[in-house]
Amino acid sequence: MLTFFILTTDASLILERSINRVQLLGRVGQDPVMRQVEGRNPVTIFSMATNEMWQSGEGEPTSTGDVSQKTTWHRISVFKPGLRDVAYQYVKKGSRILVEGKLDYGEYTDKNNVRRQATTIIADNIVFLSENLRDQ
Incomplete structure (x- = not known):
């Protein structure tokens, strides 16, 4: 059950609850790489792929269509102390993981001085699903 709060002040400011949650498997x-920008806390960063599969003609009684797959790449950033260090130490290329967190949109200027937009998942939980990692 979600509870919403509305607060008003003399300036008629209205605040309401919202949700920004993401789960990726x-x-x-x-x-992962760990980066530290001067004056800021370190961050662990890695990429993660999710796949979507479908069959052409899906839903038809005699469907014999081709199977297609789309891979989507996500940038994961881990700022949370403790989790940041665990991610840096134990997340490895090819590992199967579940990431929970929130979406973050930002801008940066690349090396050619061009403004770019970036979408990042800010992780607040990682579940290790690969057998070799759970045994460590």
Whole structure:
């Protein structure tokens, strides 16, 4: 059950509850890297792939269509102390993991001085599903 709160002030400011939650189940595309920008806390970053599969003609009684697959790549950032270090140490390329977190949109300027947009998943939980990682 979701509870929504509305607060009003003399300036008629209205605040309401909202949700920004993401769950991704997939495989890690690269070993994580840890970066630290001057004056900020370190962050662990890695990529993750999720796959969507479908069959052409799906839903028809005699469907014999081709199977297609689409891979989507996600940028995962881990800022949370403790989890950031665990992710850096144990997340490996090819690992099957579940990431829970929130979507974040931002902008940056690339090396050619071009403004780019970036979508990132800010992870607050990682569940290791690969057998070799659970045994460590």
